[in-house]
Amino acid sequence: MQRTTHFRTGAILFLLPALLLFTAFFLYPVGYVVVVSLMKWDGMSSPGFVGLRNYSVLFHDEVFRISIRNNLVWACAEALIQVPLAILVALLLARKPKGWKLLRTIYFFPHVISGIAITMLWVAIYNNERGLLNGFLRLIGLSEWEHNWLGGLSSAFPSVLVYGLLYIGYFMVIILADISSVSQSYYEAASIDGATRTQQDWHITLPLIRGTIATCVTLAMVNGLRQFEQVLLLTGGGPANSSSVLVLYIYKELQNFHYGTANALGTVLIVLGGLVILTVRRLFNAAKYDM
Amino acid sequence: MKINALLEKLLSRAILTLFLIYTLFPMLWLVMASLKTNVELLGDPFRLPAPPQFGNYVNAFKSAHLALLFSNSVLISFSATALNALVASMAAYVLSRYKFKFGPVIFSTLITGILVPVSALMVPYFTLIRTLGLYDTKLALILTYTAISLPLSVFIIKGFMDSIPGELEEAALLDGCDFYQKFFRVIVPISRTGIVTAATFQFLSSWNEFLYAMLLTSSEQVRTLQMGIRYFASQFTTDFTSMFAAIVISIIPSVAMYSVFQNQIISGLTQGSVKG
Numbered sequence: 001m002q003r004t005t006h007f008r009t010g011a012i013l014f015l016l017p018a019l020l021l022f023t024a025f026f027l028y029p030v031g032y033v034v035v036v037s038l039m040k041w042d043g044m045s046s047p048g049f050v051g052l053r054n055y056s057v058l059f060h061d062e063v064f065r066i067s068i069r070n071n072l073v074w075a076c077a078e079a080l081i082q083v084p085l086a087i088l089v090a091l092l093l094a095r096k097p098k099g100w101k102l103l104r105t106i107y108f109f110p111h112v113i114s115g116i117a118i119t120m121l122w123v124a125i126y127n128n129e130r131g132l133l134n135g136f137l138r139l140i141g142l143s144e145w146e147h148n149w150l151g152g153l154s155s156a157f158p159s160v161l162v163y164g165l166l167y168i169g170y171f172m173v174i175i176l177a178d179i180s181s182v183s184q185s186y187y188e189a190a191s192i193d194g195a196t197r198t199q200q201d202w203h204i205t206l207p208l209i210r211g212t213i214a215t216c217v218t219l220a221m222v223n224g225l226r227q228f229e230q231v232l233l234l235t236g237g238g239p240a241n242s243s244s245v246l247v248l249y250i251y252k253e254l255q256n257f258h259y260g261t262a263n264a265l266g267t268v269l270i271v272l273g274g275l276v277i278l279t280v281r282r283l284f285n286a287a288k289y290d291m
Numbered sequence: 292m293k294i295n296a297l298l299e300k301l302l303s304r305a306i307l308t309l310f311l312i313y314t315l316f317p318m319l320w321l322v323m324a325s326l327k328t329n330v331e332l333l334g335d336p337f338r339l340p341a342p343p344q345f346g347n348y349v350n351a352f353k354s355a356h357l358a359l360l361f362s363n364s365v366l367i368s369f370s371a372t373a374l375n376a377l378v379a380s381m382a383a384y385v386l387s388r389y390k391f392k393f394g395p396v397i398f399s400t401l402i403t404g405i406l407v408p409v410s411a412l413m414v415p416y417f418t419l420i421r422t423l424g425l426y427d428t429k430l431a432l433i434l435t436y437t438a439i440s441l442p443l444s445v446f447i448i449k450g451f452m453d454s455i456p457g458e459l460e461e462a463a464l465l466d467g468c469d470f471y472q473k474f475f476r477v478i479v480p481i482s483r484t485g486i487v488t489a490a491t492f493q494f495l496s497s498w499n500e501f502l503y504a505m506l507l508t509s510s511e512q513v514r515t516l517q518m519g520i521r522y523f524a525s526q527f528t529t530d531f532t533s534m535f536a537a538i539v540i541s542i543i544p545s546v547a548m549y550s551v552f553q554n555q556i557i558s559g560l561t562q563g564s565v566k567g
Contacts, residue, residue: 014384018445019397022404028419029419033411043418088306093307112546112548114498125317198299228502259414270408273407
């Protein structure tokens with residue numbers, strides 16, 4: 001009897017720190033964001049309740065529209081370009097060509113290094129006068145393609161977005177691990193039936209790793225919604241806000257002491273994240289019933 | 292048929308090599324650039340440095356107080372990692388081994404935190420840290436980093452603890468272990484793999500974190516290496532080579548950590564994908 005109370009105290013004590021931190025850094029902040037998004041507040045004077053006015057202001061706001069569009073483009077690009085490339089490379093590595101383990105290690109590298117370090121590298125690559133990209137174009141005789149990549153109204157956002165899409169290591173590792181857990185007997189049976197490796201990939205591997213692909217698509221899309229560092233360092237959202245994204249906009253609104261709109265933006269981001277998760281789950285579940 | 296197979300092999304090699312070049316070239320160029328003079332770098336960016344300028348590294352340390360920022364980063368990342376590992380494994384232990392009414396609810400609430408975009412929570416974090424009187428302290432970052440990765444760590448560690456057979460604990464009980472001894476002497480050593488996996492992720496994300504390092508601190512005394520690179524970029528735009536040296540210095544710990552715990556990271560990602 002004494003021992004069970006003793007154990008109950010222990011269990012409560014052990015759970016307490018995690019629950020405290022979780023409440024302070026997740027539950028309370030999410031509630032706070034939603035509540036303050038309904039207020040007009042500069043962080044000092046007393047806040048006033050304004051209902052949905054912050055949201056209606058946002059929906060008539062050009063920067064907000066650009067940011068939402070850019071974030072959605074980013075999320076879709078990650079899902080439709082990055083994940084398929086990761087699947088392709090994972091399928092190729094699953095055939096265990098020479099040096100596949102080393103390749104797996106190297107492809108993962110960019111995900112170990114900080115976004116700041118990688119982005120500063122691309123600052124040097126995109127630099128207008130002395131950048132590596134323009135230098136390379138000159139070197140191979142394509143100097144008419146030289147361009148002010150980060151300064152151009154139409155090229156700034158694509159330049160910020162595109163280079164990260166080709167760092168596929170993170171999803172590749174997840175997918176490769178799942179492929180290697182598929183039972184060999186499926187492949188043996190298919191080989192006897194005369195299926196080529198490509199046919200096997202298409203008809204056996206892909207359907208069996210569908211759950212993992214769904215996970216990767218979710219992570220990729222949420223990732224596209226969270227982007228910030230790349231934009232801040234490469235363009236600061238410019239020129240003329242053409243490369244702005246939600247998180248950068250929240251940061252700017254916070255610095256301007258527009259706490260109400262900053263939190264309305266935060267709420268939009270949280271809701272978008274939730275919608276992505278639900279949609280992807282539904283899509284992939286529907287696909288399961290179809291088959 | 293034979294030709295098809297050969298073509299397929301060639302194509303596959305070509306694709307793998309392109310990704311290899313894309314991943315490696317910028318990094319090799321970075322290391323190379325950090326060993327050049329500025330004149331060399333701007334004149335002919337693709338030529339090898341002759342002779343290598345290790346002085347860039349000395350400059351980086353001198354002009355950006357890199358030593359201070361580096362030690363801040365080490366202190367903050369290691370503290371957040373240790374604290375996160377302790378808090379997460381204690382919670383994971385209770386959630387994994389004790390069946391009680393609200394256990395499953397607490398666990399699923401905790402792990403939905405993995406999917407919350409924490410960058411949306413800038414304003415509350417900022418006001419919370421200010422209210423606690425922690426603005427511009429290392430503790431602010433340590434607490435924030437510990438908390439942000441908590442859901443993921445609990446998820447990973449609980450996954451490992453779930454696979455420990457119950458008999459081990461019963462044996463420990465018979466030997467007279469109390470709750471705490473059982474945890475520290477039996478469970479923690481056995482769950483080492485899970486805890487190290489979570490800790491590796493935690494270290495890398497704390498070391499590389501940028502947004503909250505920028506938002507919650509303002510003075511150089513408490514700032515991290517990532518901020519150093521940022522300021523290097525804005526203040527020393529003419530001294531590219533020292534900036535590259537600073538970047539190389541900032542990625543060495545992550546790369547070292549990755550090299551040592553590579554298998555942990557890969558198995559950790561695998562674990563995470565099983566449930567998804």
